[in-house]
Amino acid sequence: MKNYITLLLAFFMVAPLFAQDNMTVPLIEVEGFSEKKIAPDEATFQINLEEKAMKVTDAVAVINKKTQLLADALKKAKIKDYKLIADNYSVDVNRVYRGGTQRDSGYVARQSLRVVTNSKNEDLQKIVESIQGSGDMSFNLNFRISEATQKSLEDELLTAALRNAESRAQLIAQTLGIKSIRVHRVTLESQPVAFAYAKMEMMRTSADAASAPPLLNPDEQSLQKRVYVKYTY
Numbered sequence: 001m002k003n004y005i006t007l008l009l010a011f012f013m014v015a016p017l018f019a020q021d022n023m024t025v026p027l028i029e030v031e032g033f034s035e036k037k038i039a040p041d042e043a044t045f046q047i048n049l050e051e052k053a054m055k056v057t058d059a060v061a062v063i064n065k066k067t068q069l070l071a072d073a074l075k076k077a078k079i080k081d082y083k084l085i086a087d088n089y090s091v092d093v094n095r096v097y098r099g100g101t102q103r104d105s106g107y108v109a110r111q112s113l114r115v116v117t118n119s120k121n122e123d124l125q126k127i128v129e130s131i132q133g134s135g136d137m138s139f140n141l142n143f144r145i146s147e148a149t150q151k152s153l154e155d156e157l158l159t160a161a162l163r164n165a166e167s168r169a170q171l172i173a174q175t176l177g178i179k180s181i182r183v184h185r186v187t188l189e190s191q192p193v194a195f196a197y198a199k200m201e202m203m204r205t206s207a208d209a210a211s212a213p214p215l216l217n218p219d220e221q222s223l224q225k226r227v228y229v230k231y232t233y
Contacts, residue, residue, distance in 0.1 A: 025184065025232050026232060026233055027184060027230050027231065027232055028169050028172050028173065028178075028181060028230070028231040028232075028233065029228070029229075029230050029231075030165050030168040030169045030172070030228075030229055030231070031165065031168075031226060031227070031228055031229075032161040032162055032163070032164040032165025032166070032168070032226065032227040032228070032229060033161055033164055033224070033225070033226055034157045034158075034159075034160035034161040034164060034224070034225045035157075035222055035223065035224045035225075036153060036156070036157060036222070036223045037220040037221065037222050037223075038145065038149070038153075038220060038221065038223065039119070039218065039220055039221075040119050040143035040144050040145050040218045040220075040221050041118065041119050041120075041145060041146050041149055042116065042117075042118065042119055042143065042144050042145065042146040043116070043117055043118065043119040043121065043124060043141065043142075043143050043218075044114055044115070044116050044141070044142055044143075044144065045114065045115040045116075045127055045128075045131065045139050045140070045141050046112070046113075046114055046139055046140040046141075046142070047070070047112070047113040047114070047115070047131065047137055047138070047139040048110070048111075048112055048113075048138060048139075049063050049066055049067070049109075049110065049111040049112075049113065049137070050108060050109070050110050051063050051066075051108070051109050052094055052106060052107070052108045052109075053106055053107060053109075054105075054106035054107070055106070055107070056091055056107045056109075059091065059106070059107050059108065059109035060091065060109050062109070063109045063110075063111045066134065066135055066137070067086060067111060067113060069134040069135060070084070070113065070130065070131065070134040070137075071084055073130035073131075073133050073134050074115070074127065074130045076130075077123070077126045077127075077129065077130050079117075079121075079123040079126050079127060079130070080121065080122075080123055081117055081118055081121060082115055082116065082117040082121070082123075082127065083114075083115070083116045083117070084113065084114070084115055085113070085114040085115075085116060086111060086112070086113055086114075087112050087114070088110070088111070088112040089109075089110070089111050089112075090109070090110045090111075091107055091108070091109045091110075092107065092108055092110075093107060093108075094106045094107055094108040115127055115131075119143050119218060128141075143218035143221075144194065144221065145194050145221050145223060150191065150192050150194060150223060151191075153192060153223055154191065154192060154225075157192050157223060157224075157225035158188070158225055158227070160225070161225045161226060161227045162186075162227055162229070165227055165228075165229040166229070169181055169229065169231045173231075173233065178233045179233075180233065181231040181232065181233045182231060182232060182233075183229060183230075183231060183232075184230040184231055184232040185229070185230040186227060186228070186229050186230075187227065187228040187229075188227050189225060189226050189227065192223045192224060192225050193223070193224045193225070193226075194221060194222070194223055194224075
């Protein structure tokens with residue numbers, strides 16, 4: 001407790017100094033920006049399962065059966081380079097509202113499944129067919145830039161953003177007749193921001209539905225980085 005009070009007092013002592021510093025030191029404040037557009041390298045099939053039953057065990061059993069059917073279908077199709085990920089599992093009371101009154105009517109089990117693979121995987125259509133063969137399921141197919149690719153481009157984007165900030169600051173200084181500037185403070189974003197421009201396909205499939213290839217035409221996506229730099233002169 002004593003250490004906490006000491007830190008709190010130190011903060012209140014230092015905070016006014018920072019505020020005073022910004023008021024008394026002549027500053028040029030600029031935003032540095034960088035952007036890189038690349039093709040998405042990851043495709044994700046998002047599948048949401050839901051089952052209602054009067055008993056928890058019955059609802060869970062059906063969800064588990066559907067999940068296993070999909071896993072078996074993907075394995076049987078010999079699809080290359082994919083991951084089947086199950087998450088966001090939940091079981092809730094199924095509450096029904098009728099005539100302004102509420103009553104419980106069994107339970108509802110929910111499970112989210114994701115089939116993740118490379119966006120250029122030649123087996124994308126096989127994944128669609130595997131989902132179709134596993135029962136009545138809804139899914140979204142979307143494309144994105146993978147986390148690994150985003151991390152690999154972090155340094156490049158940061159360097160470009162810092163150079164952009166420096167260029168802006170130098171332009172301001174030259175225009176105003178300021179002879180020299182130097183960095184006072186830099187604030188960084190934690191990671192690149194990805195803006196998705198990829199087309200997404202909404203599909204409803206069933207075991208007896210006619211198999212049709214999805215429209216796979218992902219657009220480029222944009223990775224952006226911003227930095228905020230204060231220069232003193």
